Amino acid sequence: MKHIAKSVKPIQRTTLATAAFEQLIANVVNGTWKAGDRLPAERDLCQQFGIARTSLREAMKAMELVGMLNSRVGDGTFVCPRSEFLSRPMMWAFTEMDKTELNDVMQARLIIEEGLAGLAAEHGTNAQIDAINKTVQAMGDCIARNESVLDADMAFHMAVSDAAGNPLLSNSLQMLRNLMRHGIQFKLLLPGVSPTILKDHLAIYQAIKKRNPAAAKKAMRHHLLETMKLVSFAIKQHQR
């Protein structure tokens, strides 16, 4: 006796913990609760949600596992900085990830970031585009001083992301980058790649500066295709 009506939305039964988890994620991702903020006490929060403490705790533990929350006994539960999201259990996920799965992640990142570059060229304010330039300069300085370019690399992509002005896409990129962080680190350890990255970044910046979305997308695509090659190479190196 299925299919009584075709278009009834399939009410998927979801557990209380799942519902609570979704609420928690929403509050953290959309910035209602910012990094370092302290959440209401478990006893208060479960009252607000209208569920028992046990159920809420299951959701909180999951948030802790993915690195979004941090609980300390006798103290409280706090929101972690975004850079820590997904950073904990991912070591295993990455080293064990097989080639097709890694490819899926990078493909997704390529598509999102290509889109962001286009949007940045279209809608970015001059100030936001200057900010991109600053990160390019900063990376140049890092290379000159022979320092790690990890932070500068991240800063560049975040600056482009900001200029695009779409928080949904920015958030998703941040998640994907966190997911791949270890691979990116390996990539940056490869000798002689930093100048190449810098050149790519510069090209992307210039296309955005010229307000040329197609060129910006193309430059970003080129940069990330290079990255994909480097990351998979770096991981192979690292595994042996």
Add this chain to the structure above:
Amino acid sequence: MKHIAKSVKPIQRTTLATAAFEQLIANVVNGTWKAGDRLPAERDLCQQFGIARTSLREAMKAMELVGMLNSRVGDGTFVCPRSEFLSRPMMWAFTEMDKTELNDVMQARLIIEEGLAGLAAEHGTNAQIDAINKTVQAMGDCIARNESVLDADMAFHMAVSDAAGNPLLSNSLQMLRNLMRHGIQFKLLLPGVSPTILKDHLAIYQAIKKRNPAAAKKAMRHHLLETMKLVSFAIKQHQR
């Protein structure tokens, strides 16, 4: 009375739940439990671990919420395929925000779906591409019979999504579609739009069939830009 000695590592006080899901993760990654396998029942497992059921449940639930396990009442708990786990972070980024601009959602959808169309043209199997064609035919039938094209429309986009073969992007798109579900319904209520949609779908299918990613992306882009216009128009109509 802190800092008695600088170099002693503060002993990480780890909770039972944390310890439990370290065990769980270990069993999953080293292949003791493979994707699709069923775990021992909660009551057995907590005895094996020597902890209370509530503590074990916090770990199990956390694993479930991040997409590593899947529990069904009356049945058991099963190991998920890893793509499930890898999809989650990107989906979390697309959770409801208090001030989610419909425009941002549609922009994100445009970018993802454009990418999916390109991937489908590149990597889709012939069978998958045939499946796209079937949905186009089905929509034609619906229009001929003057029925709602809502399901056929959804089926088309799902089929393209399948052909692209990237679960991360597919799942994320699903999330975005849920966010703007209301808008889509409005669109389809507008008189006379169905034939236009059908034409768009056909063009997209043909480009994919010809294995032309650039054309497929362009056609999808055109289709979704039309949709964006229609949706915002429909919403304006609906509001007055």
Add this chain to the structure above:
DNA sequence: ACGTATTTGTTCGTATGTATC
């Protein structure tokens, strides 16, 4: 087609350890 056993979902009460003031 119908029970019954199995399994997860959910709640409550209670006790304990820890941090802060």
Add this chain to the structure above:
DNA sequence: GGATACATACGAACAAATACG
């Protein structure tokens, strides 16, 4: 030291969904 606020942990009980004979 004492008071307070908080997370951690346990066990018991019942509800609800599913599988299986």
